[in-house]
Amino acid sequence: MVNTILSIALLIIGLSFLLVIVRFLIGKSVADRVVALDALTISTIGLIVLLAHFLDRKIYIDVSIVYAILSFIGVIIVAKYLEKSL
Numbered sequence: 001m002v003n004t005i006l007s008i009a010l011l012i013i014g015l016s017f018l019l020v021i022v023r024f025l026i027g028k029s030v031a032d033r034v035v036a037l038d039a040l041t042i043s044t045i046g047l048i049v050l051l052a053h054f055l056d057r058k059i060y061i062d063v064s065i066v067y068a069i070l071s072f073i074g075v076i077i078v079a080k081y082l083e084k085s086l
Helices: 002-025 030-055 059-082
Strands: none
Touching: 002 030, 030 059
């Protein structure tokens, strides 16, 4: 039951990943692309966590936490740059 629900979640995250890639490629402004890049990293983190569950590798969860922290810092730096205050 749990694996079925997580498989459905994997499909939903995969679909959202593809839709966000489209938004990233056809974004009208730089801010749209930054938001799409942030959404891509969130989707990737979800995929890494699901992969950790399916492969029974707990180290992948640590990898996803580090990736989330680096992604957050990166988005903050890009936002500061776009505001011209960096």
